[in-house]
Amino acid sequence: MLKLAKLTDYATVLMTVLAAEPSAWASAQELAERSHLSLATTSKLLKQLARARLIEAARGVHGGYRLLRAPNQITVADVVDAIEGPIAVTECSSHTGGCSIEGSCGTRANWRLINTAIRGALEAVTLAQMTAPLRRSGSETPLTFHPRPASAPPARE
Amino acid sequence: MLKLAKLTDYATVLMTVLAAEPSAWASAQELAERSHLSLATTSKLLKQLARARLIEAARGVHGGYRLLRAPNQITVADVVDAIEGPIAVTECSSHTGGCSIEGSCGTRANWRLINTAIRGALEAVTLAQMTAPLRRSGSETPLTFHPRPASAPPARE
DNA sequence: CAATACCGGACCAAAAAGGTACGGTATAAG
DNA sequence: CTTATACCGTACCTTTTTGGTCCGGTATTG
Numbered sequence: 429m430l431k432l433a434k435l436t437d438y439a440t441v442l443m444t445v446l447a448a449e450p451s452a453w454a455s456a457q458e459l460a461e462r463s464h465l466s467l468a469t470t471s472k473l474l475k476q477l478a479r480a481r482l483i484e485a486a487r488g489v490h491g492g493y494r495l496l497r498a499p500n501q502i503t504v505a506d507v508v509d510a511i512e513g514p515i516a517v518t519e520c521s522s523h524t525g526g527c528s529i530e531g532s533c534g535t536r537a538n539w540r541l542i543n544t545a546i547r548g549a550l551e552a553v554t555l556a557q558m559t560a561p562l563r564r565s566g567s568e569t570p571l572t573f574h575p576r577p578a579s580a581p582p583a584r585e
Numbered sequence: 586m587l588k589l590a591k592l593t594d595y596a597t598v599l600m601t602v603l604a605a606e607p608s609a610w611a612s613a614q615e616l617a618e619r620s621h622l623s624l625a626t627t628s629k630l631l632k633q634l635a636r637a638r639l640i641e642a643a644r645g646v647h648g649g650y651r652l653l654r655a656p657n658q659i660t661v662a663d664v665v666d667a668i669e670g671p672i673a674v675t676e677c678s679s680h681t682g683g684c685s686i687e688g689s690c691g692t693r694a695n696w697r698l699i700n701t702a703i704r705g706a707l708e709a710v711t712l713a714q715m716t717a718p719l720r721r722s723g724s725e726t727p728l729t730f731h732p733r734p735a736s737a738p739p740a741r742e
Numbered sequence: 743c744a745a746t747a748c749c750g751g752a753c754c755a756a757a758a759a760g761g762t763a764c765g766g767t768a769t770a771a772g
Numbered sequence: 773c774t775t776a777t778a779c780c781g782t783a784c785c786t787t788t789t790t791g792g793t794c795c796g797g798t799a800t801t802g
Contacts, residue, residue, distance in 0.1 A: 430665060430672045430703070432587050433759070437675045455778065468762050475780070488769025489777045504699065508587060515587045518594045538715050542661065542706055546587070549702035558695050592791070612747065625793050632749065645800025646746045749798075759788070767780075772773100 436511040438465055439473045440558065443507055446483060447499040447555040453492035473511070480510030499559065505550035515550070517543045593668040595622055596630045597715065600664055603640060604656040604712040610649035630668070637667030656716065662707035672707070674700045 441463045446454065454462075460470035474493050478485045484496045495502065508515060518539045598620045603611065611619075617627035631650050635642045641653045652659065665672060675696045 430587075430589050430669060431674055435760070457778085466761075469760080471779080472761080478779090485779060486769085487767080487777085487779045489771070491769070491778050493779090512587060517588055538710055542710055545706035545709070546703050549699055549706065552702070553695055553699055590790070614747085623792075626791080628748080629792080635748085642748055643800085644746085644748045644798075646802075648747050648800070650748090744802095746801080747799085749796105751795090751797105753792105753794080755790100755792085757788105757790075759786100761784105761786080763784080764782090765780105766782105767778100769777085769779100771776090 432508060433512055435469075435473060436508055438463070438469065439477060439511045440504060440507050441465070442470065442473055443477070443482070443495075443502065443555055444558050446493065446495050447502075447559050450495050450499055453486060453490065453494050455492040459493065477507070477510050480506075482506055482510055495555075498556075500554045500556035502555045503551045504553045504555075504558070505547055508550055515543065515547050517546060589665060590669055592626075592630060593665055595620070595626065596634060596668045597661060597664050598622075599627065599630055600634070600639070600652075600659065600712055601715050603650065603652050604659075604716050607652050607656055610643060610647065610651050612649040616650065634664070634667050637663075639663055639667055652712075655713075657711045657713035659712045660708045661710045661712075661715070662704055665707055672700060672704050674703060 442459055442465075445459055445462045456471045456474055457467060459474065460467040463470065465473075474483065474485070477483045478493065481496060482502060483493045485491070485493050505515070599616055599622075602616055602619050613628045613631055614624060616631065617624040620627065622630075631640065631642070634640045635650065638653060639659060640650045642648070642650050662672070
């Protein structure tokens with residue numbers, strides 16, 4: 429468990445499809461086909477992604493959607509935020525109050541840390557990396573977690 | 586979002602309560618009171634934790650529960666596993682098959698990495714740390730994520 | 743044998759997630 | 773200026789998951 433919503437997963441698929449041709453407009457219809465999702469679901473997700481300002485929308489005959497930032501400037505964390513809202517592993521890991529044992533519970537701070545670490549893991553992977561089949565530099569390539577995703581990985585263009 | 590179940594949160598509370606006196610037996614009744622949870626819910630969770638071999642149970646008049654390992658040998662990941670089952674951020678991040686776009690989707694490997702990183706974050710925090718109010722060595726203490734925790738491996742049995 | 747306590751499920755209600763539908767509005771072509 | 777395309781907003785419904793409770797059974801102690 430500790431899984432994220434299916435729709436979030438779908439959203440990342442859509443985003444990677446969009447990342448394949450960053451500057452071209454693609455209609456919801458097209459994207460639905462390419463991602464093997466229903467048009468209705470696709471539309472719903474695209475709307476949410478547009479509202480979160482990850483993609484931009486254009487109406488009209490030749491309208492559609494396209495990324496608003498370069499694939500290496502969009503992280504998985506961005507997509508999760510867009511669909512599920514801010515990450516909060518536990519009730520108390522983000523906002524205070526609402527927990528009945530607030531006073532006696534000394535674990536809040538630790539949850540916050542865990543939360544931050546998880547977010548870091550999601551921020552460490554960009555769309556550009558998701559589209560690339562993963563360069564393997566060994567048998568297993570552990571995901572190194574840098575608090576800030578600084579450098580741009582080699583986009584396959 | 587990306588939150589873990591409330592019951593998992595409760596379970597960690599129970600575990601920290603147990604960690605306060607690692608060698609003493611405590612009945613479900615007692616634990617329920619100390620954790621401010623209902624007896625029914627407490628029992629259910631304790632049963633699951635016992636089945637996962639994180640705690641041991643003793644029946645009879647002076648029975649109860651207690652930790653099966655030292656507080657610094659039990660991680661948050663263990664508790665999550667016990668209550669929610671193995672961590673799997675997406676459908677495809679653990680087992681193969683079942684995904685309709687399995688073939689065309691090049692993101693599986695990356696999800697696996699993200700999954701591993703998240704698990705690492707959960708494995709990096711032990712019960713002992715959860716009970717301690719967190720030693721702060723600065724303004725903010727970021728949780729350093731080591732892909733492989735050297736000193737305290739999870740090693741479930 | 744009686745009181746204490748854990749064991750194993752079944753069960754249910756509430757909440758969340760997944761998915762669909764529909765009336766509305768902007769754009770561009772003819 | 774009409775029409776076809778395509779996004780927009782939101783309401784709606786169905787299914788699944790989650791949270792929580794209850795009960796009959798078994799082991800242990802005195």
